[in-house]
Amino acid sequence: MADDGTDARTAVMGRIRRHLKVSDGPEDEARRAAVRSRLERHARNLVPARADGDDAHRLALFKTMLERADATVTEVATPDEVPQAVAEFLRNHNLPFQIRTGADTALAALPWDRVPTLEIGHGAAEASDQASLSHAFAGIAETGTLALHSGQDNPTSLNFLPENHVVMVDADRIVGTYEDVWDRLREVFGEGIMPRALNMVTGPSRTGDIEQRLFLGAHGPKRVHVIIAGSGKAR
Amino acid sequence: MVQSTAHSFKDNAREALGDAQLQRALSNVPKGFIDKRAKARDGLPEFDALRDAGRDIKNHTLAHLDLYLETYERKVAESGGVVHWARTAEEARNAILDICRERGARTVTKGKSMVSEEIGLNDALEAADIEPVETDLGEYIIQLRHETPSHIIAPAVHLSKDQVEESFREAHTELPADRDLTEPVSLLHEARQILRQKYLDADIGITGANFLIAETGTSIIVTNEGNGDLTQTLPKVHIVLATIEKVVPTLEDVSTILRILARSATGQEFSSYTTFSTGPRRADDPDGPEEYHVILLDNGRADVLGTEFQEMLRCIRCGACLNHCPIYHAVGGHAYGWVYSGPIGAVLDPALIGVEEAGSLPNASTFCGRCEEVCPMRIPLPKMMRHWREREFEKHLSPASVRTGLGLWAFMARRPGLYRAATRLAMGALKALSGGRGRLSSVPLAGGWTRYRDLPAPQGKTFQALWRERQHG
Numbered sequence: 001m002a003d004d005g006t007d008a009r010t011a012v013m014g015r016i017r018r019h020l021k022v023s024d025g026p027e028d029e030a031r032r033a034a035v036r037s038r039l040e041r042h043a044r045n046l047v048p049a050r051a052d053g054d055d056a057h058r059l060a061l062f063k064t065m066l067e068r069a070d071a072t073v074t075e076v077a078t079p080d081e082v083p084q085a086v087a088e089f090l091r092n093h094n095l096p097f098q099i100r101t102g103a104d105t106a107l108a109a110l111p112w113d114r115v116p117t118l119e120i121g122h123g124a125a126e127a128s129d130q131a132s133l134s135h136a137f138a139g140i141a142e143t144g145t146l147a148l149h150s151g152q153d154n155p156t157s158l159n160f161l162p163e164n165h166v167v168m169v170d171a172d173r174i175v176g177t178y179e180d181v182w183d184r185l186r187e188v189f190g191e192g193i194m195p196r197a198l199n200m201v202t203g204p205s206r207t208g209d210i211e212q213r214l215f216l217g218a219h220g221p222k223r224v225h226v227i228i229a230g231s232g233k234a235r
Numbered sequence: 236m237v238q239s240t241a242h243s244f245k246d247n248a249r250e251a252l253g254d255a256q257l258q259r260a261l262s263n264v265p266k267g268f269i270d271k272r273a274k275a276r277d278g279l280p281e282f283d284a285l286r287d288a289g290r291d292i293k294n295h296t297l298a299h300l301d302l303y304l305e306t307y308e309r310k311v312a313e314s315g316g317v318v319h320w321a322r323t324a325e326e327a328r329n330a331i332l333d334i335c336r337e338r339g340a341r342t343v344t345k346g347k348s349m350v351s352e353e354i355g356l357n358d359a360l361e362a363a364d365i366e367p368v369e370t371d372l373g374e375y376i377i378q379l380r381h382e383t384p385s386h387i388i389a390p391a392v393h394l395s396k397d398q399v400e401e402s403f404r405e406a407h408t409e410l411p412a413d414r415d416l417t418e419p420v421s422l423l424h425e426a427r428q429i430l431r432q433k434y435l436d437a438d439i440g441i442t443g444a445n446f447l448i449a450e451t452g453t454s455i456i457v458t459n460e461g462n463g464d465l466t467q468t469l470p471k472v473h474i475v476l477a478t479i480e481k482v483v484p485t486l487e488d489v490s491t492i493l494r495i496l497a498r499s500a501t502g503q504e505f506s507s508y509t510t511f512s513t514g515p516r517r518a519d520d521p522d523g524p525e526e527y528h529v530i531l532l533d534n535g536r537a538d539v540l541g542t543e544f545q546e547m548l549r550c551i552r553c554g555a556c557l558n559h560c561p562i563y564h565a566v567g568g569h570a571y572g573w574v575y576s577g578p579i580g581a582v583l584d585p586a587l588i589g590v591e592e593a594g595s596l597p598n599a600s601t602f603c604g605r606c607e608e609v610c611p612m613r614i615p616l617p618k619m620m621r622h623w624r625e626r627e628f629e630k631h632l633s634p635a636s637v638r639t640g641l642g643l644w645a646f647m648a649r650r651p652g653l654y655r656a657a658t659r660l661a662m663g664a665l666k667a668l669s670g671g672r673g674r675l676s677s678v679p680l681a682g683g684w685t686r687y688r689d690l691p692a693p694q695g696k697t698f699q700a701l702w703r704e705r706q707h708g
Binding site for chain 1: 260263264266267279280281284285288292295298299300301302303304305306310314320321322326370371372373376389390391392395396399419420422423427430431434435449450451452453459460461462464465468469479484485486487488490491493494501503504505506507508509510511512513514515516517519520521522523531533537538539540541542
């Protein structure tokens, strides 16, 4: 099988080069240099101006866009208020007082004793879980998008399996654009390296597959609730 | 590859026009998609400039495709994934079947993938005693009905709610027969419930890829339902099926294109889920697949490079050209007879399965130009359809009557004096024939037109005569 694969690779590459009328030789150095430079510079292309502005503008835009994408939002002045906000969400929707989360240290450090009846499970999502809690890597103002990456802190299945997805976003992690997330990711993971999964989530799951009518909660969560923590603003 | 009936496009189209149910379902297409796209476009002042940027990114990538693929492959390997190259549909199927057999897979869940339709993957899996389960709601519906998708992003757009209900009752026999399925949302809940267990049981998850990123060795899927993510997160093995032209250089480049994808497709600012996957589960990951494979398929794409059709490889499968096409609105996707329908199908299908088979698809176009107007990647679709018509003509594939007619027209067009005299004469004759009613219910040699509607009779002078008057006046 390996031989076949190698043959196929050689053949496809050969076809591409033949049709592009290029070679793989030293005279190809200019093309290679162009590619190297583009990959190393990873320059921004045109970026919409929508998210330009100060923190307050980004926060306001983030909230507007979240709601437009059918997510719900709560703001709390400090992270310490997140446990109550989680409890409130569960109560409002008549959900069991249980939530699953990963090994995120910021979430673990929250004063959960303020909601003593809340049962917290840890690890990857299980089919019976009704609600999960994630800590977002970033919030993106331009479209109200959450950026979450895989790892033991925030397992990917938490974003998709339970019907209710609660996400905490630190106010100082709300960026303007997708490109801002790439800059932050490169700082954390290094150049050219991505986490196994980077999920950009914009509102709950939805489908329009039956007669073009829109319904929320197709296979992923029916509800996405975002708690913005640390904006200094009380609920 | 999947069987084509593109050669009988004319008959398919005639049948589609007479199908009342289909016509009702198709009336949802313009209603649903056109306004939403227009709204999304108007909400982003940079929209058209982003289209230019997207076009430039893809042009650059295609000109350096060999090098970006090399980089992509290296980065996938560095993240612990495996790239399998495939020249043909058969090689891609075999690569997937080999992985399935080695893992002893019995059930495979699938995210939506047009390429998997292109290579006829479900039939191949079934023949190997492996159950493929489509998890996108639209794909699941058509799988139950043993149909093919009729639209790139809305595979079941040709069906009514009643047809879906009928299929569910037939397939889900374990559920109570008297359950209420009158509301579409109850159909959704039923599918959700059934498929949930399938995700958990599956041995392997197969998805397509909207993009591949060379910089990081990442594959991207863009979805709204979340089915693609459950498909690729829960099973032990994730197989990505992608074609060579899906590669883009950097995260920044893909961001630019993502900004125009959802807006063009469904009118959303951004799809619910845009997922970047890079390799298998890492050491401290509590979930995610243990293996990550990419099947990198050519299947005719490389041969399009360097030809007048190269620009079609910029396509990002948003479906906007279908949504805005009067021909697609009239006949739906199945009439096209192969995997890709609408204007992009009319340029892609002849390239992938041959002009002999699919040469009649570009002939349906009225060249109204709406497809090019809305294409986020600025693919000159009408121009390419014209190129295919020329190819078809050169290959002597068009009917004798068409060839004779065109030959006659060419003879006249080269002789302006004769042309003017003849058109003047013809106009007079047609006007006389109409007997002052302003329309003609039958015209010699134009039965194909007048059988279905009247031909407006010429009024006044010829275009050329009017033009001359204007120039001098």
